[in-house]
Amino acid sequence: MSEAVIDVQGLTKSFGNKRVVDDVALRVGKGQIYGFLGPNGSGKTTTLRMLCGLLTPDAGTGSCLGFDILNQAAEIKRRTGYMTQRFSLYEDLTIRENLAFVARVYGLGRLRQRVDTALERLGLAARQRQLAGQLSGGWKQRLALAACILHEPELLLLDEPTAGVDPKARRDFWDQIHALAGAGLTVLVSTHYMDEAERCHEILYIAYGRLIAKGTIRQVLAAHDLATWSVEGPNLHLLSRELQQLPGIDTVAAFGTILHVCGRDAAALDASIAPYRHRPELHWERSSPSLEDIFIQLMAELDGNGQGSNGLGSNGLGSNGLGGNGLDINGLGGRK
Amino acid sequence: MRLFSLSRFWAILVKEFIQMRRDRLTFGMMMGVPLLQLLLFGYAINTDPKNLPAVAVVAENSVFARSLLRAMEHTGYIRFIGAPVDAATADRLIRRGDVQFAVHIPPDFAEDLVRGRQPALLVEADATDPVATGNAVAALQGLDVTALVHDLKGPLADLQSDRAPFEVRLHKRYNAEGITQYNIVPGLMGVVLTMTMVMMTSLAVTRERERGTMENLLAMPVLPMEVMLGKILPYILVGYVQVAIIIVAARYLFTVPLMGSLLLLSLAAIILIAANLAVGFTFSTMSTNQLQAMQMSVFFFLPSLLLSGFMFPFRGMPVWAQVIGEALPLTHFLRIVRGILLKGNSWPEIWPDLWPIMLFLLLAAVLAMIRYRRTLD
Numbered sequence: 001m002s003e004a005v006i007d008v009q010g011l012t013k014s015f016g017n018k019r020v021v022d023d024v025a026l027r028v029g030k031g032q033i034y035g036f037l038g039p040n041g042s043g044k045t046t047t048l049r050m051l052c053g054l055l056t057p058d059a060g061t062g063s064c065l066g067f068d069i070l071n072q073a074a075e076i077k078r079r080t081g082y083m084t085q086r087f088s089l090y091e092d093l094t095i096r097e098n099l100a101f102v103a104r105v106y107g108l109g110r111l112r113q114r115v116d117t118a119l120e121r122l123g124l125a126a127r128q129r130q131l132a133g134q135l136s137g138g139w140k141q142r143l144a145l146a147a148c149i150l151h152e153p154e155l156l157l158l159d160e161p162t163a164g165v166d167p168k169a170r171r172d173f174w175d176q177i178h179a180l181a182g183a184g185l186t187v188l189v190s191t192h193y194m195d196e197a198e199r200c201h202e203i204l205y206i207a208y209g210r211l212i213a214k215g216t217i218r219q220v221l222a223a224h225d226l227a228t229w230s231v232e233g234p235n236l237h238l239l240s241r242e243l244q245q246l247p248g249i250d251t252v253a254a255f256g257t258i259l260h261v262c263g264r265d266a267a268a269l270d271a272s273i274a275p276y277r278h279r280p281e282l283h284w285e286r287s288s289p290s291l292e293d294i295f296i297q298l299m300a301e302l303d304g305n306g307q308g309s310n311g312l313g314s315n316g317l318g319s320n321g322l323g324g325n326g327l328d329i330n331g332l333g334g335r336k
Numbered sequence: 337m338r339l340f341s342l343s344r345f346w347a348i349l350v351k352e353f354i355q356m357r358r359d360r361l362t363f364g365m366m367m368g369v370p371l372l373q374l375l376l377f378g379y380a381i382n383t384d385p386k387n388l389p390a391v392a393v394v395a396e397n398s399v400f401a402r403s404l405l406r407a408m409e410h411t412g413y414i415r416f417i418g419a420p421v422d423a424a425t426a427d428r429l430i431r432r433g434d435v436q437f438a439v440h441i442p443p444d445f446a447e448d449l450v451r452g453r454q455p456a457l458l459v460e461a462d463a464t465d466p467v468a469t470g471n472a473v474a475a476l477q478g479l480d481v482t483a484l485v486h487d488l489k490g491p492l493a494d495l496q497s498d499r500a501p502f503e504v505r506l507h508k509r510y511n512a513e514g515i516t517q518y519n520i521v522p523g524l525m526g527v528v529l530t531m532t533m534v535m536m537t538s539l540a541v542t543r544e545r546e547r548g549t550m551e552n553l554l555a556m557p558v559l560p561m562e563v564m565l566g567k568i569l570p571y572i573l574v575g576y577v578q579v580a581i582i583i584v585a586a587r588y589l590f591t592v593p594l595m596g597s598l599l600l601l602s603l604a605a606i607i608l609i610a611a612n613l614a615v616g617f618t619f620s621t622m623s624t625n626q627l628q629a630m631q632m633s634v635f636f637f638l639p640s641l642l643l644s645g646f647m648f649p650f651r652g653m654p655v656w657a658q659v660i661g662e663a664l665p666l667t668h669f670l671r672i673v674r675g676i677l678l679k680g681n682s683w684p685e686i687w688p689d690l691w692p693i694m695l696f697l698l699l700a701a702v703l704a705m706i707r708y709r710r711t712l713d
Contacts, residue, residue, distance in 0.1 A: 054554050077557045088552035105556045147552075 008062030022209035035200030036190035081148030091133030138169035227266035246272035385652030390437035398446035407483035413472035466514035468649035537616030595680030614700035621707035
């Protein structure tokens with residue numbers, strides 16, 4: 001990793017007595033795209049908001065773009081583009097008026113020219129006189145991106161930018177993001193889409209406010225070493241229910257006509273599915289786990305741990321391949 | 337499907353109750369506003385004010401004069417504040433609105449009375465608000481010989497006839513004909529400004545929050561002061577248009593006399609506008625949605641309307657209500673605008689009512705700045 005754009009430790013935030021972000025440490029390198037993943041309510045938005053000064057952390061230290069996150073929020077805001085989860089420009093202003101507003105707030109010179117350039121670059125020129133409220137989801141997202149890169153920030157924080165946007169628009173959006181990163185911009189983008197996670201240079205997985213995994217996709221996959229089988233055949237929903245009861249099988253998930261059966265303990269998994277492998281109607285095949293399998297697995301373990309009820313957590317992640325391959329898994333037992 | 341279904345109706349009913357209970361503030365307002373109205377209307381409002389402040393200008397201190405002044409107090413409508421003063425002071429007190437009446441006892445009153453010349457007693461009334469002075473005026477004019485019954489004894493008993501031995505001459509100042517519009521129309525300027533300014537700004541920040549644009553605004557490097565001033569200034573212009581419309585209407589539709597300086601009036605108006613905008617901005621920072629902001633505005637507007645002396649005579653209210661009234665900017669602005677337009681008041685007379693509005697503005701602005709959060713916490 002080259003020079004760190006974001007370098008924070010011990011970031012913590014509670015709302016009421018619910019700890020939403022718990023001791024999160026991040027190091028983000030320049031010109032990279034980081035995918036921020038995790039279930040709903042895991043603290044992704046809160047973390048992003050703390051990084052750009054919208055929320056004050058309860059605890060934690062560190063810097064963002066070389067400025068202290070606790071008392072130099074104004075400097076950080078000036079150099080950061082933050083795209084909110086919900087469209088947050090003015091619906092009763094036109095595209096052009098919205099961009100001009102943003103440009104004025106940042107005190108940018110050559111207003112007209114700058115707005116024109118932004119409109120051209122994102123293909124908004126033809127619609128510049130339309131009210132933002134009348135735009136479809138994809139166009140709103142383009143406008144929001146245009147607005148948050150208008151002041152040429154060094155860091156982009158994107159909070160689920162592609163939620164509810166069609167695949168074509170998503171692809172265009174990601175091409176833009178890559179172009180920006182290529183020009184030296186650092187991007188931290190939260191998403192629920194695995195295909196988007198795969199377009200990131202590195203991913204960060206957060207759940208229950210804790211950073212559970214980070215690294216390149218290859219590193220994350222390798223670190224978890226999840227034994228995976230895929231099975232095809234009739235009446236898979238019945239099979240799925242049976243398999244879930246068996247020892248060594250941690251998750252079973254349907255992907256169309258295929259079931260993914262995963263478990264950390266390869267031997268136990270093989271033993272459990274052995275009787276089913278001889279059934280003629282089922283077609284078994286050893287496969288490699290997808291990122292999604294890993295995350296579902298991680299969440300399942302955390303659920304067990306978080307509620308402290310079933311036994312899943314006890315032999316949990318602590319024993320899993322850690323450390324050596326650049327992947328951190330922070331002590332999961334701590335959530336009590 | 338077409339028939340009225342009890343269970344569907346029940347579903348809506350239950351949902352409404354749940355939502356009503358969730359929005360504590362709205363619920364509180366639904367209970368609070370009627371209660372406030374009840375208490376204000378019930379206890380504070382009195383269209384027959386008694387004990388109106390008055391001063392005496394006594395050119396000749398005689399037994400008769402003292403008896404007459406006492407008899408005036410006995411009507412219950414006026415109360416002399418302090419010792420008798422000279423004519424110039426009395427004039428100033430009336431202009432400033434410190435007293436409602438000035439009673440002049442002319443020189444040689446006793447002699448003229450004894451000689452049966454029926455001397456005249458001058459009562460000056462500040463008649464800007466005809467409602468406030470109406471009953472008191474009637475009571476003073478009704479003073480007759482009974483006022484002096486104890487003094488007219490022995491050789492003077494002859495004077496106790498059907499005809500009163502003196503005459504009460506009334507001089508209604510500022511609004512001699514008792515035209516209600518003269519009082520109401522200038523007052524409306526303050527009322528309209530209070531209503532619209534508070535309401536419009538109270539929606540300003542709340543709207544940003546409700547539509548989610550607040551998050552974006554906060555993520556940008558804007559200072560609270562910049563947001564507040566930027567949001568308030570357009571409404572100051574709107575407020576000025578309102579003032580202009582009301583002045584034109586007052587002049588040409590209602591023929592209200594414009595005695596004083598319009599420049600001075602616009603200075604007072606800008607301070608009132610700013611004070612109201614600061615209140616609105618404060619409400620805006622406290623409410624989570626536009627409905628709540630609206631309700632808070634009403635909660636502020638109602639006492640302003642009822643306790644400021646706009647609808648009902650200020651001096652008719654009990655002390656606690658007057659204290660609340662004194663805290664409201666509208667109360668002071670009403671005195672200023674009526675003073676300038678009807679009495680031709682200038683700087684020295686309006687200052688005692690101008691600084692309370694400025695103080696209010698300062699407090700409201702500070703509160704608004706404190707309440708405006710730069711983060712989403």
